[in-house]
Amino acid sequence: MQLDKKHAGLTGLLLLLIFHYGMAQQPAKPPLQDNVPLSVKQAVDYALANQATVRTAKLDELIQLAKNKEVSGLALPNLAGSGTFQHNPIVQKQLIDASNFSDTVPKGTLVPFSFGLKFNVIGEITLKQVLFDPSVLVALQARETLEQLAAKSVQKSEIDVKVNVYKAYYNVLSARRAMDILTNNITNLEKLLGETKEIYKNGLVEKLDVDRLVVQLTNLRTEETKLRNVTEVGVASLKYQMGMPIQQPITLTDTLTTAEIKSAAAAEQFDYSQRIEYQLLQAQRKAYEYDLKRYKLGVLPTLSLFSTAGMSRASDEFNYFNRQTWYGYVGYGVNLSFTIFGGLQRRRKEDQAFLQLKKAEISLENTKLGIDMEQAQSTSNLRNNILTLEAQESNMQLAQEVYNTTQTKYREGVGSSLEMSTAENELLTAQNNYFNALYNAAIAKVDYLKAYGKL
Numbered sequence: 465m466q467l468d469k470k471h472a473g474l475t476g477l478l479l480l481l482i483f484h485y486g487m488a489q490q491p492a493k494p495p496l497q498d499n500v501p502l503s504v505k506q507a508v509d510y511a512l513a514n515q516a517t518v519r520t521a522k523l524d525e526l527i528q529l530a531k532n533k534e535v536s537g538l539a540l541p542n543l544a545g546s547g548t549f550q551h552n553p554i555v556q557k558q559l560i561d562a563s564n565f566s567d568t569v570p571k572g573t574l575v576p577f578s579f580g581l582k583f584n585v586i587g588e589i590t591l592k593q594v595l596f597d598p599s600v601l602v603a604l605q606a607r608e609t610l611e612q613l614a615a616k617s618v619q620k621s622e623i624d625v626k627v628n629v630y631k632a633y634y635n636v637l638s639a640r641r642a643m644d645i646l647t648n649n650i651t652n653l654e655k656l657l658g659e660t661k662e663i664y665k666n667g668l669v670e671k672l673d674v675d676r677l678v679v680q681l682t683n684l685r686t687e688e689t690k691l692r693n694v695t696e697v698g699v700a701s702l703k704y705q706m707g708m709p710i711q712q713p714i715t716l717t718d719t720l721t722t723a724e725i726k727s728a729a730a731a732e733q734f735d736y737s738q739r740i741e742y743q744l745l746q747a748q749r750k751a752y753e754y755d756l757k758r759y760k761l762g763v764l765p766t767l768s769l770f771s772t773a774g775m776s777r778a779s780d781e782f783n784y785f786n787r788q789t790w791y792g793y794v795g796y797g798v799n800l801s802f803t804i805f806g807g808l809q810r811r812r813k814e815d816q817a818f819l820q821l822k823k824a825e826i827s828l829e830n831t832k833l834g835i836d837m838e839q840a841q842s843t844s845n846l847r848n849n850i851l852t853l854e855a856q857e858s859n860m861q862l863a864q865e866v867y868n869t870t871q872t873k874y875r876e877g878v879g880s881s882l883e884m885s886t887a888e889n890e891l892l893t894a895q896n897n898y899f900n901a902l903y904n905a906a907i908a909k910v911d912y913l914k915a916y917g918k919l
Contacts, residue, residue, distance in 0.1 A: 518622055620740045657678065
């Protein structure tokens with residue numbers, strides 16, 4: 465019982481050590497900081513290191529590298545050992561004609577005869593080496609292509625993550641820009657409301673003017689609360705796209721301006737190989753070419769070398785610890801095998817691989833057309849959104865000037881409350897249009913960069 469407890473304790477200690485070792489091998493998550501300043505580039509870099517999609521793609525790449533090493537092992541010697549012990553309590557007997565061993569024995573005299581002994585031991589080592597195998601040859605040639613395919617998949621995941629992070633980052637920037645302007649509107653309206661109340665006490669304006677400003681202020685504060693909630697959701701979405709803990713406070717350091725968006729529209733030389741989707745299809749087509757080659761070479765024979773060495777001993781008594789004679793043996797040879805007729809299965813597989821290759825070529829051509837269309841759409845969309853943004857920015861500035869002039873006239877008593885209300889509504893409309901145009905232009909910029917392979 466004490467021995468069992470001791471073994472149980474040792475087993476528990478071993479499992480604990482294995483657990484701590486496994487935890488030590490995992491990358492430790494960075495502790496939360498007070499506040500992390502993030503530019504859009506820093507946000508992208510963080511996402512590429514921590515986002516689950518990219519990390520999973522990198523693990524898939526490592527899995528492919530491990531598979532390639534497994535394929536390399538097919539061309540290396542295969543050395544195996546085996547040992548057999550056999551006990552025959554009752555040795556099998558066979559009948560033989562004793563007349564075959566002596567002329568004095570009448571023909572047809574059958575006697576039982578044992579061809580084995582009670583105890584048999586065999587130890588053997590076998591060596592196999594592939595000299596020529598078409599499938600192994602093609603698998604070795606395809607390793608680099610499969611590694612490229614895995615690496616391209618990682619790049620594809622990284623680009624998708626970049627797109628999502630850029631859009632989430634710009635969404636927060638546009639929302640915060642709207643929040644700044646809205647907060648300024650509330651401050652100005654609170655000041656105007658205070659002045660109007662004083663004028664109302666002096667009997668120069670009606671109570672309706674005061675009530676209208678109170679309603680307007682309440683509406684703006686409600687919009688401010690809604691926009692703050694939208695911003696919080698946008699920040700949470702950005703952290704999710706980055707693979708960052710939601711609890712981590714961040715500060716976005718970049719700004720979103722019309723000039724910064726317009727800088728992306730510069731025309732550059734483009735080649736289809738700049739798009740990761742096209743690179744992936746090229747690698748996939750090459751993999752299909754190797755697949756077709758494998759089936760075509762399947763008609764060739766396979767050649768392998770084999771060698772066997774071992775020792776054996778048989779006895780009617782279990783006395784293997786005594787010094788007795790063990791009999792060794794060694795053999796080697798070359799094996800050549802080929803298929804004479806395999807039911808045309810190889811030919812049918814070759815046809816399927818050929819058709820898969822044709823499908824890959826069609827996908828490449830279709831991808832070119834899709835890239836052309838995507839570039840045309842993104843270019844037109846970016847230009848239109850930049851024009852809209854410039855127009856809405858100009859409208860907002862003009863609406864602000866009209867509002868300021870109307871407000872001055874109203875304070876001096878030469879403007880009506882109707883003019884003031886109209887100017888306020890036009891300013892809010894112009895500001896809302898500007899926010900939407902700013903966000904749409906930023907998203908159009910990201911789509912444009914992706915279409916031209918610049919992300």
